[in-house]
Amino acid sequence: MNKDWPLWEVFIRSKSGLDHRHCGSLHAADAKMAIENARDVYTRRQEGVSIWVVPSSQITASDPEASGELFEPALDKVYRHPTFYDLPDALKHM
Amino acid sequence: MNYQYLLLLADNPLILGHRLSELCGHGPTLETDIALTNIALDLFGQVRNYCQYAAELHGEGKTEDQVAFLRYEHEYRNVLLTEQPNHDFAWVIGRQYLFDAYHLPLLTQLSDSKDSRLAGIAMKSIKEVRYHHRFSSEWVKRLGGGTEESHQRMQAAMDQLWSYTGELFLETEDEKAMKEAGVGADYGKMRPHFDADVQQVFHEAGLVIPEGPWHRTIGKNGVHSENLGYILADLQYMQRTYPNMEW
Numbered sequence: 590m591n592k593d594w595p596l597w598e599v600f601i602r603s604k605s606g607l608d609h610r611h612c613g614s615l616h617a618a619d620a621k622m623a624i625e626n627a628r629d630v631y632t633r634r635q636e637g638v639s640i641w642v643v644p645s646s647q648i649t650a651s652d653p654e655a656s657g658e659l660f661e662p663a664l665d666k667v668y669r670h671p672t673f674y675d676l677p678d679a680l681k682h683m
Numbered sequence: 684m685n686y687q688y689l690l691l692l693a694d695n696p697l698i699l700g701h702r703l704s705e706l707c708g709h710g711p712t713l714e715t716d717i718a719l720t721n722i723a724l725d726l727f728g729q730v731r732n733y734c735q736y737a738a739e740l741h742g743e744g745k746t747e748d749q750v751a752f753l754r755y756e757h758e759y760r761n762v763l764l765t766e767q768p769n770h771d772f773a774w775v776i777g778r779q780y781l782f783d784a785y786h787l788p789l790l791t792q793l794s795d796s797k798d799s800r801l802a803g804i805a806m807k808s809i810k811e812v813r814y815h816h817r818f819s820s821e822w823v824k825r826l827g828g829g830t831e832e833s834h835q836r837m838q839a840a841m842d843q844l845w846s847y848t849g850e851l852f853l854e855t856e857d858e859k860a861m862k863e864a865g866v867g868a869d870y871g872k873m874r875p876h877f878d879a880d881v882q883q884v885f886h887e888a889g890l891v892i893p894e895g896p897w898h899r900t901i902g903k904n905g906v907h908s909e910n911l912g913y914i915l916a917d918l919q920y921m922q923r924t925y926p927n928m929e930w
Contacts, residue, residue, distance in 0.1 A: 594712070615714055618825070625818060626714035629721050 596645040597623040601637035687857045693733035694761035700726035725811040732804040752922040757905035764847035766910040777840035780819035785851045788876035797865040820884045827888025845893040
């Protein structure tokens with residue numbers, strides 16, 4: 590038997606209408622316990638209105654070693670940002 | 684409202700909360716440590732509500748701290764269940780669950796109290812206690828249905844703790860008077876909820892509900908086990924050493 594509980598990633602929605610955001614991880618024996626632990630560990634100061642938990646083992650992450658080929662090519666391609674348009678004055682918050 | 688009745692309500696969460704606070708930093712895992720500490724803090728919040736009410740009722744400049752901390756052992760009205768020590772995690776969970784199974788129907792009844800201030804305190808507390816009950820009953824089931832050792836420890840804890848549940852429903856003079864005034868709880872109506880709850884949770888946990896006999900010593904009347912003396916030595920230290928200190 591594995592004596593260590595598996596790791597879970599915790600996502601909290603801070604207000605209705607907002608996205609769930611990753612806030613940390615914790616150990617729990619199963620999903621039900623993970624929700625309860627997340628409630629105690631991450632929402633005791635009114636941080637949230639909804640919780641998601643995902644087994645950490647189910648997350649596939651990009652390889653930090655590959656960040657060169659994955660992300661750097663975007664650095665010098667400013668034309669991909671929609672910043673070259675003339676906006677009407679009425680639009681304040683673009 | 685009867686002053687002694689408020690003490691009866693305040694002292695159970697006070698002493699149980701103190702027992703839980705002893706585990707702060709010592710919980711079996713970080714997550715359960717925080718959960719138990721959260722429960723202790725919820726309970727202390729409830730204690731403050733009762734003690735503030737009691738202090739106002741008493742008058743003569745009495746403060747909530749004096750109500751909570753400056754009484755002699757025989758003046759504390761908590762049930763013996765809440766002063767039981769933290770032998771192991773199964774004891775902590777068993778003690779918590781048995782108290783929650785009592786606390787939940789108690790607050791449900793007090794929410795309909797004719798005393799509107801008491802009803803307000805109960806309505807505020809009941810959401811917290813619903814979560815306590817959820818936490819403790821889940822753990823009773825997990826330990827009861829877990830490994831051979833966790834099952835054996837959970838059953839052993841319940842075998843010991845069960846004898847203290849009789850006292851929960853023994854009515855004192857003050858409780859009788861408050862019940863008849865429509866202010867306090869009616870144990871006759873609460874008992875079936877407690878029994879049904881215990882039957883379901885023990886069944887799901889694969890545990891056997893122990894037989895009597897029930898203890899006849901009554902913490903509610905101020906007759907305590909030696910445990911309370913040690914608790915009070917800790918609990919009262921600051922107020923005895925630095926009288927009227929404020930946090």
